[in-house]
């Protein structure tokens with residue numbers, strides 16, 4: 173069963189009222205990066221390639237076509253007994269952009285990242301809502317203890 177937006181907001185803590193949706197919580201744009209070196213994925217282990225952080229102009233990123241790594245501004249917490257899924261805000265799709273996301277594991281905490289596909293130039297303001305996190309009840313063995321645990325937290 174998927175939880176309500178109010179439940180998700182309660183777990184995340186520090187979110188504005190405008191971020192709370194009926195079925196989830198909107199995540200906002202924290203930073204945008206361009207990858208500049210190859211990463212590597214091996215049978216055991218992985219390396220994330222170097223990136224360059226883009227500078228917004230007056231708080232706005234003007235993005236040309238391409239792929240960008242985005243960091244969400246909001247701290248995500250996936251409580252035990254749950255799994256998280258993130259979906260792009262439909263206004264992104266309507267503007268020819270797509271946000272690619274993966275599974276958010278039980279026990280994960282951090283400011284996560286995603287891949288923004290820009291198929292037509294777009295302007296995105298830092299802090300704008302770009303995605304919606306939903307939480308579903310889920311069975312699991314163990315909790316997330318990988319290298320991204322507590323990423324991008326101060």
Ligand SMILES: O=c1ccn([C@H]2C[C@H](O)[C@@H](COP(=O)(O)OP(=O)(O)OP(=O)(O)O)O2)c(=O)[nH]1
Pocket residue numbers: 218258272273274275276277278280283284285286316317318319320
């Ligand atoms: O779109 C997403 C999906 C997940 N995560 C976070 C939460 C998740 O728990 C963690 C690790 O994701 P995943 O297990 O898919 O990554 P991995 O490449 O398999 O890393 P690891 O080897 O640490 O499991 O990254 C994101 O930041 N963005």
